[in-house]
Amino acid sequence: MAHDAGGSGPPRDTADSQLFPRWATLAARLGLVSLVGVPAILLGLLMALQYTPYVTGQTLVRNQPVPFSHEHHVGGLGLDCRYCHGSVEKTRFAGLPPTHTCMTCHSQLWTNAAVLEPVRRSLAEGKPIRWRRVNALPDYVYFDHSIHIAKGVGCTTCHGPVDRMPLMRQAAPLTMGWCLDCHRQPEAHLRPENEIFAGHWTPPPDQRERGRELIRHYLIRTEHLTDCSICHR
Amino acid sequence: MSLPCLLLAEFRDPETLLDAARRVREAGFKGLDAHTPFPVEGLAEALGFRPTRIRPAMLVGGLLSGAFAYWLQWYSAVLDYPINSGGRPLHSWPVFLVPTFEATVLGATLTGIVAFLISTGLPRLHHPAFAARGFERASQDRFFLSVADPHVDAARLAALLDGLGPLSLREVRGE
C-alpha cells in the first residue's frame, strides 16, 4: 500500500512519474466524445442512406432482353403512351404490350435485326418476353394508374421524360414520402386532360393557381388523399 | 498544461485540512485546491470557491429539451401528418405532456453531466498531483492541501502551516 516517504527537506517528484502519460488526458477526452459521437454519426448516416438512390432505386437503369428505346419510339416516332400501355386508362395496371403489338410494325421494319430476335422468338414460341421491372412498388401498395390519369396526373410526372430515355430509368424515388408530397398538394402537378400524355411537360409559371382550378375541375377531395386506406389495404 | 510547480501538504484528518485551507487562503495564496477521499463540508467555502452554475444549466437544458419534445409532438401530430386516431383531438395536449416530462428529465441530466465535465475538466488522467508520492491515499484516508502559486515555495508554505503538523509536504515539478 502507500508508503510515506517522509524525510528531511521537501522531497520533489517530477510530473511524469505517474500512472498515465501526458497524452492520456487528450486520448480520454477524445474517447469520451467519440463514445457518444460515433454512434450518433453512424445513425445519422443510416437515416440519410434511406434517401439515396442506393435504397430508393431512383435513376436506376436495368438492362432489358430487348434494348427498347422510349427515346426512339416516343421522342422520335412520337408514339402515344397508350399505344403500348393500353390499360393505363382502364385499370390499376398500365399494361405492357403483348408481343403481337411489337410485331405489328416489326413484321415489316427491321424484320431481321439481331436486337429484335427475342421478340420474334417470343412470337414464334408463344413465350412471353421477360422484361425487367423498373418502376416497382412494394406489394402492399395499391397504386392505380387509371385514377391518376383520370384526375390529371401526367405520365411524366412520375416516370420522368421517357422521351429522352434510351433505356427505361426509374425517374422518381417512389418512396411513401414522395407519394405524400403530391397527395398533400396535388395542385403542383395537375394538368389539363389534353396534356396528360404529353411526352415531357413543364409546369407553367402560374401552376399553383391552375392547379387549384384543376382540383375543382377534377372534383378531387384533397383531404381524403392522405388516408392510409387510399394506398394500403 | 501541467503547472510549473505544485505544493502538496498532507493531513490526517479533515479538520486540520480545513484550518490549513483557511490559513493559506488568508495568506492570499493563489491556485488553492484540496484532495480528499470524501466531500468535506465547508472546504469549498474555506478555499473560497464560487458557487457552481451546474444546476441553472440543468434547468435551462431541461426546459429546452422539454419544449422541443412538445413542439415535435405538436408538429408531427397536428401539422405534418394529422390523422384521426380514435376520434381524439389532433392536439391531445394532456398526453403530449408525458413524453415532454421524460424529455425534460433527460435533457436536464445530460446537460448536468456535460456541465460537470466542462467545469471539472475531467476526464484528466494525467495531472501533476498524481506524481506526488503517497498521493494515492488522497482517495482513501489522507487529506491533501494543494497550492499552485508560482510565488510560493515549500518553505513559505511550511512556515504558514506551522503547528498544523502536516504529515508531509512535497512539491511536484513539471519541466
Next chain:
Amino acid sequence: MSAGSVLSRRQAALGLLAAAISGGLSGCGEPEEEILPYVEQPERLVPGAGLRFATTLALEGYGRGVICASAEGRPIKIEGNPGHPASLGATDVFAEAEILGLYDPDRSRTIRQAGRPVTWQEFLAALLPRLEALEARGGEGLRLLTGPITSPTLLRLIAAARGRFPGLVWHAHAPIGEANARRGAELAFGRPVSMLSRLDRAAVVLALDADPLGPGPDQIRNGHAFAERRLARAGRTEFMRLYAVEPATTLTGANADHRLRVPPAMLRDVALALAAALGAPVPRPELAAKQARFVEAAAEDLRAHHGAALVLAGESLAPELHALVHWINERLAAPVEAIAPVFPAGAEGPMPLAALVEDMRAGRVDTLFILGGANPAYDAPADIDFLNACKQVRFAVHHGLHRDETAALCDWHLPAPHALEEWGDLRATDGTASLVQPLIRPLYATRATAELLGLLQGRLDLSAHAAVRETWAEGRTPEEFEVWWRRTLHEGIVEGSAAPRFDPPEPRLPQVPPAPAADGLVLVLRPDASVWDGRFANNAWLQECPRPLTRQVWGNAALIAPEEAEARGLNQGDVVRLEVGGRSLEVAVMPEPGIAPGVVALSLGYGRRRVGAIGEGVGVNAYVLRTTDTPWTVPGVALTPLGRRAPPVLAQEEQRLEGEARELLPVIPLEEVLRAAGDASRSEPPPTFYPEFAYETYAWAMVIDTTLCIGCNACVIACQSENNIPVVGPEEVEWGRDMHWLRIDTYRQEIDGEPHPGFQPVPCMHCEKAPCEPVCPVAASVHDQEGLNVQVYNRCIGTRFCQSNCPYKVRRFNFFGYADGQEYKNLGEPVVAAHFNPEVTVRARGVMEKCTYCVQRISAARREAKKENRPIAEGEVVTACQSACPTSAILFGDLNKADSLPSRLRQEPHHYKLLGHLGTQPRTTYLKRVRNPNPALEGDAA
C-alpha cells in the same frame, strides 16, 4: 394467359403479371421483379381488371347458380347469381369454398392403374377392346355408378350409352339423398312427385325434424323465403311463426319460435296427433302433457292460417310419415308446388347401390365405371360390403377429384376436373337448368364425365363442351342457338326451364306403422354443415369453419343432452364407445342443450381414410353405424365411457348468456317492435369530451339483423375467400388463434325453460371512438375520412395493444406466418396461392389484421365513381359477407345518405349497439333478435 401455370405466392398477392421475388410486408430495398406481358392478349381480358362469369355449382346433384370472379384467369371468388332460383344472389358455405377446392394440392393429377401413372392412350388401349366385347354381349355386366345426377347432358349421354349397351345398368348412390321423401310422395300420390315448399307464402310453419334452413341444395332458396316472411320492422305486422319438433337441434330448430325436443320415435306420435287434430281418421296417440299442449297449440295455429300454413317432414322421417304430412298439407291448402322429380325416377332412373353390390358379389359385374365422385367404399351403409364386392369386378374405373377410398379399390383411376374447370349443365331443385362453364383451363390432365360417357358410345373425341352444346342445340336453328348460347352463358340460367307445376292427385292417408320399440340410446345421424357427406373433407376452409351451434371445428362429436350427460357422469370431451349390431366407433361426447334425452347426435362425413393431407383422420366416421334400413336414426345404441379424453376443438367456449349479459343479444317478442313503432328517439351518442369528427363524403356503416341470421356461416367463408384469410389448423384453433375476421357468436338464453339459441355475426365494429387506435404506438390502426377503422399491415409492428384494448376482440394476429411461410399442412404449396385475392394484401407474420368492411371493394367503387365524376351510388358497395348472406341479414351502406339501408334501420325501435354504453360509437350495429311466440304456449315452464 396460362392461368393454369403454377403461380408464386407473391405473384398471387401482387396480382400483376409480374413474378415478384420479395421480402415480407416490410419491403425494404426493392428486390428485382420481372414483368411478363402476353404474347397474344385475349380479348375481353384487361390486365389488372377482374372478370366475372356465371356458372353453376352442384350439391347433391342439384345446381346453385353462381357468379365467379377471376383475376388474370384465376378464379378467386364465388358470388351468388341473382337470376338463379336456387341462389337469388346469395351463396352457401359449400359454394364459397369451391375456390379452395379448385386449388386443393391433394387433387388427383394423373391417370393411374394399380397406383402407377399411365397415359390416356394406355387406358383407351385397355378399355376399348372390353367395350367391343361388351357390345357383343349387349352390354351384359357393364355398370355405371354415379352420384345423384340432374345434368340434362349426362342423362342424355347415359341414355345414349344404354342405346349401345342395352344391358348397361345405371346405379346411383347418394349417402344423403332424398329416398324417404320420394317414397313418401309415391305412397301419397301413387307416382313420383317432388313437392316444393314455398316458405315465402307461409305464415305458420311446423317442421317435423325438417331442416329447410340447414345446409343443403335448397338452403339458400329457403333462407331467402324465410327472411321475406320474418322481416321485423316497425309497423310491419306480417311475421311468420315457426315451430320445430326434432330430436337434435337443426338450424331450423334454432330459429324456431317454439321448439319441442323429442326422441325420433316420438316424431311419429306427434305427426299422428297433429293429423288427428286436423281431422284425420287416425288413432290419436298418447302424448305427455307438454307435447300434447304443443301439438294442440300448433294445430290450432295451423288451422287458423288455412292456405298459409305449412308442415314440413324431414328426410329422416319414415315414408309413411312423409305421406301423412302430404295429407296434412293438402288439408291446410299449404303453399306447396308439385313438380315431376328433377332427379329422374322410375324406369329411366338409376338402381340403388345395394343392387349393384349384390350383383358384384355374384360376379355379374364385369366392367364398372364409378363416376361423379361417388365414394361407396367410404360412405356406403355398413351392411353393404362394397370393399369385398369390388374384388369381384374385373375392370373397375374410378373417376373423381381425389384418389379416395373407392379409388384405392379400383384398378383404374381417372382424375376428374373441378366444377370450375369444365363444361356441363345442371338443374336446380325446381328444375331450372343452367350451364356450367369453365373459369380456368384444367390445372391437370383431367377428363370430364361427359367425355367418359362419350367413350361408351365410342365417341373418342367428344368434349364436354361439345356434349353440352349438342344437348341444348336440339330444336334450335344454328343461328338462334348461338344467340341463345351466348345469352344463357351470360345469364347463367336457361330461361323457362323450370319444371312445370301441376296439381297432384288427392294424397292418400297412409297406414302408419307402429314405432319400433328399442332400448338404449337412439343415434341420430346428420349431414355435416361443413363437410356435408364427406366430399368436402379436404377443404381447409370448411374444416375450420365453426359448425353452427356447437362451434366445433376440425371434427365431429357425439352430441347428447346435458341431463343425459349428467346422468351418465360424462363431461365434454370424454371419449365413449358407441356400439350397435356388433359395430362400434369411439368418439368424444359433447353436451348440447338442444338434444332430446336418450338421443346421441353425430354428423356424417368425417374419419376419411384417403382424401388428402387436410381431411384424413379428422373426426370419426359415422357411416360404420349406418345400415340401409336405418339410415338416419339407429336405435338400440350402447354407450360405454372409455375413460379417455379428447376434448373437441371449439371456436367459442362459452355460450351461456345469463342475467345482464343478455343485453349482448337481446331476444324480444314481436309485440315490442310493433308497440314501439314509429318511436325513433334512439341511439344518440353518449356525451364526450372530444370534438366530433366530420365525415363529409361517405360514412360507411353496417347493420346486422340478428332475427334474420340463421347461422349458416356463408358470410364467414365468403369473408375468408375475399380477404385472403389463412387457415391455422386445429392445434392453433385450440390455442385460441383462429383468424376469421367475421365470427358468428352463438349464445343460448333460457326462455320458458328451453335453451333458445341466437346468432350474432361479429365483424369489426369500426368504432368512431375506436379504442384500438389511440393505443397503437406507430399509427398502424387509424381512421380514414370515411370513418373506416383501417389497419395498415405494413406499418404494424405487432404490439397487439389494439387487440388487448378492443372490447369486441375482433382483431386477429398472425402469431405465425399462417399465410406467409408457415402455412398449415400443404396449404403452403404454390398452387394454393392462386386463390388469393390480388386486391388484398397477404399478411405476414407478426402483424395484426381485422375486418376492413372490404375496403378494397369500397376503393374500387370510389375509383370508378371518381373516374365518372359521380358519387358512389347506394348499394354500389356490397361487402363479401353481405353478398353471401341468403337472408340479407347483413346490410351495408352510407350513413350520410338518409335513405340508405343502415340509416333507415338505425331508426328501427329494436336497433341497438353492441356494448354501446362503452361510448365506442360503433359503425356496425344490430337489430335485436325478434321472436314471434304463440300466446297459447307462453309461460310454458318445465
Next chain:
Amino acid sequence: MSGSALREPPLPPGASYGELIGVVADPVLERGTGRPWRIAFAVTLLMTLGLGICIAWLFIQGVGIWGINTPVVWGFAIANFVWWLGIGHAGTLISALLLITRQHWRASINRFAEAMTLFAAVIAGLFPILHLGRPYRFYWLVPYPNTMEVWPQWRSALVWDFAAISTYIIFSLLFWYWGLIPDLATMRDRARSRAARYAYGVLSMGWRGSARHWHRHDALYRAMAALAVPLVVSVHSVVGMDFAASLMPGWQETIFPPYFVIGAMFSGFAMVVTLAILLRRGLGLEKVITPRHFDAMAKIVLAGSVAMAISYTTEWFTGWYGGERAELTHLGHLFTGAYAPIYYGMLACNVLIPQVFWLRAARRNLVTLFLVTILINIGMWLERILIIWNTLSHGHLPSMWHLFYPTFWDWATLLCSIGLFTFLFLVFVRIFPAVAMHDLNKRLYQEKEERA
C-alpha cells in the same frame, strides 16, 4: 421514511477510514473468487446463453411459440416487463429518496441497489421489444426523419413507455456511474496489478478527489437525485397507464398508476433485501450492512405490503361499486375463476406473509427476511401475470373467453432472464465496490463529529 428510527450509528464505532475501505475493496482486489461464486457464475452464464437460445428461436419461429392467443394477446413478456421494471425501481429510490431525506444509512446499500436497478431496467426494456410481432421494426417508436414521412402515435401509452424507460435506463446508468467515479479512483489507487490500475484509472476519468470536483459532484448528484424521484414515479405510472388507459374490465382504473408505483417499490425493496443478505454473506460486509439496515428496510417492505392491501381492496370496491356488468364478471372471475388459486397465492405472498414484519425479531432474522422477500417477488410476478390473464381471458364478450396456457418457451424466457440478471450482478460484485466507500467514510466522519 422509517429510517429515522435509527438513532444510533449503524457503523462500528472506532472504525477508521482505511478500514472501511478495506472492508469493501479487499473482496474485489485482494480475495479471489470463492467456490460458491464460481458455481453461481457458471450456472447463470449457461442461463444467459439459454436466453440467447430463447430469443433466437423466437425470432426464427415468431411469437406464436408463446402461449398468447387471440383474446389474451399479452402474456409472460408483458408481465416480465412490468415485474423487472418494478424491481428496477428500488435502487434509484433508495439512493435518491433517502439521499434527499438525509437517510445516511443508505450509504451501505445504495450502490448495489443502483446496480440492481440498472440491470433490472435493462432486462425489462428487453421484453417489450421481444414481444413485438415484428421486433426488427421497434425503432418506429422513435421520432426520426424517414422516407415514409410518418411519425410515432403519441397518444399510445407504449410510446410513453418507450420514452420513460429509455430515459430511465440512461438516467440510472449515469446516476450509478457518477456515484461510482470517486470509488473507482480509490480502486485505482489500491489496485496492485498495473492492468487493474489502468482500467480503474480510465474508468475514474482521472478523479483526484479535488475539492472542486467534490463541490461540482455534490451539486450534480443531488440535483439528479431530485430529478430521480419524479422520474421513477412517472416511469411506473406510465406502465400503469398501459393498462389504465384502456376500457377493459379490471384495467380501466384510476388507481393503477399509484398502485403500480407502490407495487414497484414494494418488489424492488424486497429484491434489495434479498441481494443485501446474499452480499453480506458473500463479501463479508457484516460491518457495513448491519441488522439495523435490515430492520429499516423490512419496515419499508411492511409499509409497501399494507399499501398493496389497500390498493387491492380499492380495486375490488370500485369494481363492485361501479356495478358495470363486465367489471362484476371480472371480479367474480378473480375469486372463483380458473386463476383463483393463483390469485389467492398472490394475496398470501404480497399481503398476508409480509405482516410478520410487525415483529422486530422477524425484521432482524435474515432467514425470515430472505424467505419472505423471495415470496414477495414471486407474489408480485403473479400479480402482474394475473392482471393480464384475468382481464384479457374474460373480457366484455363471453364468446371470446379463452384461457392462457404457458408454453415451455414462456417459462424458459422468464427463468433465463433471471439468470441473466444474476449473471450481471455476479460480474458487478467482482469488478466494482458493492458499497459506496466515499459515502461510508463521509458517514463515518459525520458520526465522529456527532460523537465529538
